Amino acid sequence: MDVEDREEHRAPESLYVHIPFCKSRCFYCDFTTFVKSPAAMEAYVDALVAEWDMMEPLEAPLATAYFGGGTPTLLSASLLDRLLGAMRERFAFRRDAEITFESNPDSITREKLRVLRHHGVNRISFGAQAFQDHLLQAIGRAHLRDAIEQAVWAARDLGFAHVNVDLMFGLPDQTLRDVEESVAAVLRLPVDHVSAYWLKIEPGTPFAKWHEMGLLNLPGEDAEADMYQLVRDALIEAGFVHYEISNFARPGGEARHNLTYWRNEPYLASGIGAHGYARGERYAMERRFAAYLAAVREGRRPVSERRWIPVEERAEDQVILGLRLAEGVDGHRFVERFGRPIEAVFPGVAERLLAEGLLERRGTAYRIPDAYWPVANAIFERWMGAADIH
Template structure:
């Protein structure tokens, strides 16, 4: 057995589908996951660059009707039952009970849901009540994701959130009382003037609330946001890379001590509570997407829907897919994506599954990238899987970037110091 090559010396030399060619066998697979974008918010956070709108109720009514039309268009090709559905935003829980009833009626009219399908709805604290939670439960929603971000009142104001810490606690308890056991809380670190103690207290609050899943993200200052403008004006005091790295380490240590598994770069779960829908993304599997600005990946094409509400509605009314742009993914690009996305997971990328999907051995096709990363201690082979090492988690993006264009471009030297 060749340990340096992932222990796959017995892998057959000829791939049954590829016959020596790079392929992606999932390009012919019917997606079994659906992302639905609900773009409405009560206000826009200072860091947000998502497709969101502060809109009156009639605009939301019109959007629900248009969304049903896109469900119909997608449903014509959705011949396999859905295993996961994710309603993201925006703030999906701004929809009224009546609007949710319309959305779920259209969903079930156009798609089949597999028994035990994971159905997630994102929510902002303060936007749920007992009636809405009961309706969501009855409609089949079995997972909620709350955008807490932090439990520090000063920081909540600084990033433009409308809720306070007590509202987070009340919303979580209300969801638990309504029967939701699969809950996620989003946290952010690297916020303006945030301290290690701020992060510490937020993580401890999450643990005290008993939620089984946590997503912890670095703040990224996106162009066009108020934060970007304030940073250009010298008005944004950010912690800096060293302190952010300490914050990340603190999150890892505290959640590990509380029994969470760090299963993806930014995600932590108690055993069996991993986000099934997001695993579809990280394993580079196909998925449908509906709604303004939504991104999908189906039958070998990545696409992005138009961002304007009126244009979106006009296109679906005319029976047209509301794509702004679409891109045919080559077999080489798909192979690169499988590695870049899969390495985000602690499980890493299985050499055998990669070969079965793409028809080549990743340790050979990407030797010019993988071998230097192995030598630098940023990647390692473990039981036939290529994984990030512990020291690589903080520089994960540097590792991922090495695979961009790796099958078509010369490799450049890597510097992580």
């Protein structure tokens, strides 16, 4: 069986669903989001369910489903009930499936949490970002610190097995002390996963405009590196495993859906602006709200882009995504997928990085040494365009 045939037989077992609504738009955000009326949200849920009916039948039960946004929990409790009831009618799930909902602390209520639990949602991810009210206001968040703590404790009380909190560092006017306080606040909460991200100034956002005008007082690269190290040291000391560049989990709390991405496994996508990867093809859904609804009304699944991924690019993705993980990129899995070892597909690359100390070998896997995770992008570049699969 050649590489293309193997690709055809990789059945997706993960589903990403995009819920594009937000109460307001954060100053750093470039995701596909909209501020819409309750009527528009209801129309979207109806369209999303209709889109599910257009999807090809699953070949295997879903192992993970992830509802991202936007703010999925901005939907009313009744709409969440309708959406998740429809999901259960249309998709089969493994008994141990992980089902995640993203949420902003100001958008959640105990009633909504009960609806999510009733339908089997067992993981919730709160976009906290920081625990200082002045920083939350400076980045355009709609919540304050108290709302974060109340939301996390409510989720614990209502039986969520896994709770994640997102943090950001490198924010305007943020200090090392601020980051230290935020991590300490997280560690007082019943969470088993923390995602910690650098601020990235995205084109087209208010932050991009203000940065160009010289109005953002950013900490700078050295301070950001110190912040990253502080986050890492504090979480590891508290018993979290640093299993991916930006992600930390207590043992057993790893985000299984996101591991699908990092291990370059196939996944399905649904909803406005969602991206999927299956059968060797990456595809994107329609990003415009009216166009998405119109396509569904006309009986067309609103896929706006499809791109067949050359084998060399798949091999590159397999390595670069895998190197984001502490486990590294597994040599056996690479050979199983591509029929040749990493060293043969990327001649000389691994050897040079090993000699420079920027790569290490553990068993059958290559990984980036912990000390070099902050400069991982420079290591990724060494693999780009270097694949020779033939």
